[in-house]
Amino acid sequence: MRLLLVEDEPRLAARLREQLMALGYAVDHAADGVDAEFMGTNVEYDLIVLDLGLPLRPGLEVLAHWRAAGLRTPVLILTARDGWQERVAGLKAGADDYLGKPFHVEELAARLQAILRRAQGDGAPQIASGDVALDEDRQAVNVAGRAPQALTGTEFRLLRCFLLHPGKVLSKSFLTEHVYDQDFDRDSNLIEVYVRRLREKIGEDRIATRRGQGYVFLARDPS
Ligand code: CA
Numbered sequence: 001m002r003l004l005l006v007e008d009e010p011r012l013a014a015r016l017r018e019q020l021m022a023l024g025y026a027v028d029h030a031a032d033g034v035d036a037e038f039m040g041t042n043v044e045y046d047l048i049v050l051d052l053g054l055p056l057r058p059g060l061e062v063l064a065h066w067r068a069a070g071l072r073t074p075v076l077i078l079t080a081r082d083g084w085q086e087r088v089a090g091l092k093a094g095a096d097d098y099l100g101k102p103f104h105v106e107e108l109a110a111r112l113q114a115i116l117r118r119a120q121g122d123g124a125p126q127i128a129s130g131d132v133a134l135d136e137d138r139q140a141v142n143v144a145g146r147a148p149q150a151l152t153g154t155e156f157r158l159l160r161c162f163l164l165h166p167g168k169v170l171s172k173s174f175l176t177e178h179v180y181d182q183d184f185d186r187d188s189n190l191i192e193v194y195v196r197r198l199r200e201k202i203g204e205d206r207i208a209t210r211r212g213q214g215y216v217f218l219a220r221d222p223s
Contacts, residue, residue: 001046001161002028002046002178003026003045003047004039004040004045004048004049005030006030006031006059007029008055013031016105020105020108022153024153024157024160032054033057033059033062037065041071046074046119046178047073047112047115050075052086060090060093063090063094063095074097074119075096079099081102096115097115127160129162132163132219132220134156139156146202149202154194155198157178157179158179159198162198162207170216170217171213171214172191175191176190
């Protein structure tokens with residue numbers, strides 16, 4: 001899950017980035033409105049967390065530009081605690097949710113999960129495809145008929161990617177983009193290693209290899 005964090009306050013940004021990465025997101029960071037608009041437009045993110053009070057270009061303007069350009073990525077805005085006008089303006093400009101500062105990271109995490117579920121198109125409490133379900137709180141996977149398996153951070157991000165795109169061929173470069181953050185030394189060969197480990201945990205036949213193209217997660221109906 002690739003997330004863009006837009007926050008100009010350096011200490012808050014560093015802390016949020018660390019906490020979001022611990023929750024399994026690959027996090028890119030922008031510290032002003034111009035960088036934010038550029039990155040949001042040119043990189044394919046799954047989620048954007050956008051502070052509204054930004055240098056160079058206000059967050060509301062950035063959001064309005066994204067939406068005017070047809071960007072549909074879910075956006076959660078960070079607003080001043082008592083900034084109800086800001087929240088209304090943000091929602092009207094196309095935000096999917098908001099959070100007033102200061103906030104607990106647990107609430108941010110819960111709201112991001114809820115946004116992702118809505119983006120996935122159902123109200124199910126977990127990200128799931130067929131009989132494979134992710135347990136986000138425990139960072140584990142449940143497969144019908146198998147004991148729950150704990151996942152490492154990278155395995156978790158990789159499997160979430162597969163579950164959000166069942167039946168679709170995902171290239172190694174797509175998976176690398178969505179599993180690692182911008183500072184990571186991206187070695188797409190590592191994806192093979194992680195796919196092998198996921199297969200051990202969810203079943204060999206769940207992730208098929210398409211030579212020269214990538215991998216495809218094969219959903220199986222719960223029965
Ligand atoms: Ca700010």
